[in-house]
Amino acid sequence: MSDDDLSVLPDSGISSPMNYHLPVGLTNRASAATASAIALERRRKLPDRSGAFVPPEKRLFISSTLLCVGAMAAGSALQPGVAWGANTNASKMNIILCMTDDQGWGDVGYNGHSVLKTPHLDQMAREGLRFDRWYAGAPVCSPTRGSCLTGRHPYRYGIFFANVGFMKKPEITLAEVLKSQGYTTGHFGKWHLGSMTKTGKDGHRGENSEVYSPPWDNGFDVCFSTESKVPTWWYPGVYDTFGARYWTGPEQAVPTEEINGDDSKLIMDRALPFIRQAAGSKTPFLSVIWFHAPHAPVSCGPPYTDMYTTNQSYYGCLTAMDEQMGRLRKELKTLGIEENTMLWFSSDNGPEGNESAPGETKFRGRKRSLYEGGVRVPGLLVWPARIKEHRIVTVPCSTSDYFPTVLEALGYRLPEASTRPYDGVSLLPLIDGKMSQRPKPVAFESAKQLALVDNQYKIYRKDEQSSYELYDLVADPQEKTNLAEKHPKVLADMIATLEDWRRSCAKSNLGQDYGPTEHSKTGTTAAGD
Numbered sequence: 245m246s247d248d249d250l251s252v253l254p255d256s257g258i259s260s261p262m263n264y265h266l267p268v269g270l271t272n273r274a275s276a277a278t279a280s281a282i283a284l285e286r287r288r289k290l291p292d293r294s295g296a297f298v299p300p301e302k303r304l305f306i307s308s309t310l311l312c313v314g315a316m317a318a319g320s321a322l323q324p325g326v327a328w329g330a331n332t333n334a335s336k337m338n339i340i341l342c343m344t345d346d347q348g349w350g351d352v353g354y355n356g357h358s359v360l361k362t363p364h365l366d367q368m369a370r371e372g373l374r375f376d377r378w379y380a381g382a383p384v385c386s387p388t389r390g391s392c393l394t395g396r397h398p399y400r401y402g403i404f405f406a407n408v409g410f411m412k413k414p415e416i417t418l419a420e421v422l423k424s425q426g427y428t429t430g431h432f433g434k435w436h437l438g439s440m441t442k443t444g445k446d447g448h449r450g451e452n453s454e455v456y457s458p459p460w461d462n463g464f465d466v467c468f469s470t471e472s473k474v475p476t477w478w479y480p481g482v483y484d485t486f487g488a489r490y491w492t493g494p495e496q497a498v499p500t501e502e503i504n505g506d507d508s509k510l511i512m513d514r515a516l517p518f519i520r521q522a523a524g525s526k527t528p529f530l531s532v533i534w535f536h537a538p539h540a541p542v543s544c545g546p547p548y549t550d551m552y553t554t555n556q557s558y559y560g561c562l563t564a565m566d567e568q569m570g571r572l573r574k575e576l577k578t579l580g581i582e583e584n585t586m587l588w589f590s591s592d593n594g595p596e597g598n599e600s601a602p603g604e605t606k607f608r609g610r611k612r613s614l615y616e617g618g619v620r621v622p623g624l625l626v627w628p629a630r631i632k633e634h635r636i637v638t639v640p641c642s643t644s645d646y647f648p649t650v651l652e653a654l655g656y657r658l659p660e661a662s663t664r665p666y667d668g669v670s671l672l673p674l675i676d677g678k679m680s681q682r683p684k685p686v687a688f689e690s691a692k693q694l695a696l697v698d699n700q701y702k703i704y705r706k707d708e709q710s711s712y713e714l715y716d717l718v719a720d721p722q723e724k725t726n727l728a729e730k731h732p733k734v735l736a737d738m739i740a741t742l743e744d745w746r747r748s749c750a751k752s753n754l755g756q757d758y759g760p761t762e763h764s765k766t767g768t769t770a771a772g773d
């Protein structure tokens with residue numbers, strides 16, 4: 245198992261910074277069945293890439309500590325009376341999910357960076373919702389990306405770490421659901437949820453047909469996507485030698501002559517025509533734009549490098565990315581679609597390297613850690629049609645929340661939400677100013693670490709040999725004072741909740757959430773267990 249390497253490109257000036265669930269009951273299976281069938285038809289037609297048949301056993305269990313969760317649909321748990329799709333003000337808004345790669349919580353101007361310039365993200369933070377407790381689903385790339393597209397923790401489907409596992413066919417992606425609702429869908433940038441080709445070397449896992457799961461098999465009509473990391477700035481000759489290419493479809497690698505310069509611009513160069521076409525045909529769209537910046541290999545060029553005297557490539561590639569966010573927003577305005585477009589921004593995990601590396605978090609821990617610095621990242625939402633006034637949100641929210649939030653905003657009830665656990669919650673009540681507490685905690689597992697975050701407290705365990713630590717994140721966001729001995733009841737309750745969640749994930753990973761015609765790869769053991 246390996247994380248993305250801290251590769252350095254030769255002679256390029258590149259610096260290397262080195263379920264809780266119960267049957268919903270509320271869900272109207274009959275009315276939603278048709279749309280769901282459409283959503284799943286495509287993947288069921290595809291050859292099964294896994295192995296054993298898994299019986300459709302549907303285990304139900306209730307958290308011993310969060311009984312009120314039982315009243316909820318999976319995913320919208322703990323919001324009494326609310327199930328996904330129970331939105332009476334439904335709208336086919338456009339959805340754009342933007343994400344950077346390894347950008348720390350402190351790597352934005354609006355969070356107080358002393359040098360780095362991100363004027364367009366700062367503007368978004370002033371206009372829309374600024375989430376000050378926004379959590380990546382995991383402290384590394386691939387699992388967070390899985391949480392974005394499924395609303396489920398990646399331990400439920402075997403994406404335990406970067407370059408581990410793949411997006412399985414029975415998992416339902418946001419793109420697949422939206423296609424069934426008349427959307428056109430595009431993915432642009434880093435994918436990291438499976439290999440892109442079965443026939444040639446590419447990225448980390450090209451040629452490995454076992455993990456082949458590209459965007460076009462996961463509900464995306466259009467893509468311009470890489471399997472994993474690539475340089476944040478391309479120089480002539482680098483594309484052919486780097487070993488990871490952009491793909492637009494099966495065995496359709498992007499030609500060399502199309503790849504040069506700032507990588508964020510290359511991505512936006514493809515995302516904007518997709519958006520223009522959708523707007524021109526008045527088709528609602530999902531555009532997933534996952535930048536590679538500022539993941540290593542970090543490189544950049546003028547004019548961005550000229551703006552800084554230190555960490556020129558790191559800061560430069562972030563400012564270049566920010567410029568593309570501004571370009572995107574300008575295009576939405578020009579097209580007249582900015583009002584009813586949900587524009588989300590986040591990072592996939594905390595900053596790379598040690599404390600001397602350029603990335604800033606302002607919290608304890610960095611990438612790969614389940615302390616705050618590894619998972620607490622920038623989070624923004626601009627949606628003028630629904631968010632009229634800027635607000636700073638201190639409720640903990642997560643990348644697992646995209647899926648239920650979008651479905652509820654659409655007024656679409658997913659039948660499968662009654663039979664499989666969802667970890668995200670709908671943030672629509674929060675968007676509407678009606679949610680001041682997160683209805684259920686955010687659970688984490690990565691490598692040997694465990695953590696659970698609720699509205700006030702967090703428990704953390706480094707490995708099985710360690711005891712749990714307890715922090716009051718409201719009073720002590722730096723996680724300096726371990727309160728485990730002071731609040732044994734809080735600690736015990738949270739441990740019980742986390743252990744219930746782990747058992748739920750283990751059952752999911754055996755394929756027990758899937759229906760009788762769906763198959764799952766079974767028997768996979770979590771990395772680090």
Ligand SMILES: [Ca+2]
Nearest residue numbers: 345346385592
């Ligand atoms: Ca990452």
